[in-house]
Amino acid sequence: MEALEGLLYGMGVLFTPTTLLGAFIGVLIGTAVGVLPGLGPVAGAALIFPLTFTLDPLTGLVMIAGIYSGAMYGGSTASILMKVPGDTAAVVATFDGYEMTRRGRAGAALSITAVGSFIAGTIAVVLVTFFSVYLAKFGLLFGPPEFFALTAGSLLVFARITGGSLASGMFPLVIGLMLGTVGQEAVTGDFRFTFGVMELSQGLALTPVAVGLFGVAEVLILTESARSSKKVSAIRVREMFPTREEWSRAIAPWGRGSIVGFVLGLLPGPSGTLSTFASYRLEKAVSRNRHQLGRGAVEGVAGPEAANNAASTSSLVPVLSLGIPFSATLALMLAAMIVQGVQPGPLLVEERPDLFWGIVASMYVGNIMLLILNLPLVGLWVNLLRTPQYFLVLVILVLSVVGAFSVRNSMLDVFSLLVFGLVGYALRKLDFSLAPLILGLVLGPLIESYFRESLFLGKGDVGVFVSSPVAVGLWVSVGAILVGGFVVPRIIRARRS
Amino acid sequence: MTEEEAAQSPPDEGRLDGKRKGRLVVGVIGFLLSAGYLFEAQKLSWGTLAQPGAAAFPMLLGVALAGTSMLTIGESVRTGAVAGAVELPRGVDRKRILGLVGALAAYVVLLPVAGYILASAGFAIAVLRLLSGLSWLRTVVLAIAVTAGTYLLFVMVLGVLMPKGVLGV
Known part of the structure; x- marks a missing residue:
């Protein structure tokens, strides 16, 4: 199926009432968790995760994709209106977005964000449509050793880029991989690390771990200081329209941001954060009004917000074409596929074109829904921002407990929620990065199966891991990125001094 | 310097x-x-x-x-790769967060014993007393509303089987 034909086919499968409703609920929840502090996209998607098992695979996956893209939108709204970024990807939106709000241009900033995100999302969907098919064809050349290199290698790169110091990313990654080994082993049937607890034979459930690490821990951090709900002034509909000058200043940054975001979304790493900062730097370097950046310049909102949305769309490419997620939320999407019995990887486009093209099409339709949700309904989100903190904390914690229990009606999962909440709080206080832990937990079982299959294929010869040019190329790239991370900053420092 | x-x-x-x-x-x-x-x-x-x-x-x-x-x-x-003071809450802030962790732990432990309705209502009262300056009356009303709302949505509509506890509720 050719790319354009595929996209049309995707639209066809998407346009059923249930799936469209799923997409709508996804972007709605996504925007809410993005706007509100305390429950980010990972915890939001993790709470929905058990619900997706009861739906058909496409509706469930489209819902998670909606949460992912909706949260990006919502995060920017809170940044622009209140200077409270929901996550690091939304930090850049505070630079010029909040300054615009202070100057009474909040409505214009939100419109420029929403329209820019829509345009970037559209450009990215078109590129994704073509890119995914070719990447999936390339992926067909892969056997277990190449997949082992790709999965394990990209996890290492991800942990290195995300973590700050080397141990900050690698330590949580290994813990996540180890947690993934708990339960009954698929090939031998051995019970591993279950200590006689029958409920552990199915392994640790993803929801309590993700909600604990990202939801409960965040709520604890939120509660550290008693904040009264911030004052947010209402925005009238006529204030939503940017001036002609503001529109014209936004166009070029939208285009540049879309390209930067699309490219960074394809690579391992926190693409939302990287793309917004990279786009901001680019605007500082090339924009005609660069001297105004940081003081409420339209370019500082338009570029990064377009980049953010393009990156969230293009980061679907590695998930759909190769089965490799580069963010914790997309790892949940991959996990949802596995639970639904869908094998992620390059064969997905051939075996389940409905899912592949349906999800791609949903990103497009989701963008239109987000445009409607974010422009005329901005008043709703402003009201949501006025929710008192005590109410938010209470509702998030009760939802977390219900969500953890509902996975398999087990109190063990509720206990793990509490434990991982405390672990997440401690690790965050000590500057460890938590996303690699979730990626390790989801991808661990896949990496183990590639590891075993490779050795089986090589009849026990460990040389099988570097037996093909693709595998060698992948490991060399991984090595270069990891070593480069040490060497390049030292060279720069030496030159400066 | x-x-x-x-x-x-x-x-x-x-x-x-x-x-x-x-x-x-x-x-x-x-x-x-x-x-x-x-x-x-x-x-x-x-x-x-x-x-x-x-x-x-x-x-x-x-x-x-x-x-x-x-x-x-x-x-x-x-190395000083990651260094600095750990920003932990002090004074009343610390008391509040320890109280919240304690309330959450008690909620988790009491859930199978007291059942969803009683445990959640108790937890809600504890959280609201800790974090808000609401009067007792408002606290109790809000706690009942949150418990009833989540019970209605998750147990009645979505069919989640929350623990019933010794009293069967």
Whole structure:
């Protein structure tokens, strides 16, 4: 199926009432968790995760994709209106977005964000449509050793880029991989690390771990200081329209941001954060009004917000074409596929074109829904921002407990929620990065199966891991990125001094 | 030293500040965990190199955890890669967060005993008393509303089977 034909086919499968409703609920929840502090996209998607098992695979996956893209939108709204970024990807939106709000241009900033995100999302969907098919064809050349290199290698790169110091990313990654080994082993049937607890034979459930690490821990951090709900002034509909000058200043940054975001979304790493900062730097370097950046310049909102949305769309490419997620939320999407019995990887486009093209099409339709949700309904989100903190904390914690229990009606999962909440709080206080832990937990079982299959294929010869040019190329790239991370900053420092 | 020089100079590598101490503890816990994990892993079937058993991958991970734990310890003791004070809440802020953790722990423990409705209402009252300045009446009304709302949505509409507890509610 050719790319354009595929996209049309995707639209066809998407346009059923249930799936469209799923997409709508996804972007709605996504925007809410993005706007509100305390429950980010990972915890939001993790709470929905058990619900997706009861739906058909496409509706469930489209819902998670909606949460992912909706949260990006919502995060920017809170940044622009209140200077409270929901996550690091939304930090850049505070630079010029909040300054615009202070100057009474909040409505214009939100419109420029929403329209820019829509345009970037559209450009990215078109590129994704073509890119995914070719990447999936390339992926067909892969056997277990190449997949082992790709999965394990990209996890290492991800942990290195995300973590700050080397141990900050690698330590949580290994813990996540180890947690993934708990339960009954698929090939031998051995019970591993279950200590006689029958409920552990199915392994640790993803929801309590993700909600604990990202939801409960965040709520604890939120509660550290008693904040009264911030004052947010209402925005009238006529204030939503940017001036002609503001529109014209936004166009070029939208285009540049879309390209930067699309490219960074394809690579391992926190693409939302990287793309917004990279786009901001680019605007500082090339924009005609660069001297105004940081003081409420339209370019500082338009570029990064377009980049953010393009990156969230293009980061679907590695998930759909190769089965490799580069963010914790997309790892949940991959996990949802596995639970639904869908094998992620390059064969997905051939075996389940409905899912592949349906999800791609949903990103497009989701963008239109987000445009409607974010422009005329901005008043709703402003009201949501006025929710008192005590109410938010209470509702998030009760939802977390219900969500953890509902996975398999087990109190063990509720206990793990509490434990991982405390672990997440401690690790965050000590500057460890938590996303690699979730990626390790989801991808661990896949990496183990590639590891075993490779050795089986090589009849026990460990040389099988570097037996093909693709595998060698992948490991060399991984090595270069990891070593480069040490060497390049030292060279720069030496030159400066 | 001027402020600029102070900002550019590397952190004092001899002094173990809050974050470095904390990460040292995490590294040591990780190392002990790797020992326990490897001990449990070696009891599993080893298989052959061509057909690895259930122990093979965990053995590699156990060694990797030992390695990354050593790295964490090394980073905290030898370098100032991650340094600074751990920003922990103090005074009333600390009391509030400890109270919240205590309430959550009690909620989790009491859930199977008291059942969803009673445990959630109790938890809601505790959280609202801790975090809000609402009157008792408003606290109780809001607690009942949150409990009833979530019960209606999750138990009645979505069919989640929450624990009923000894009283059967």
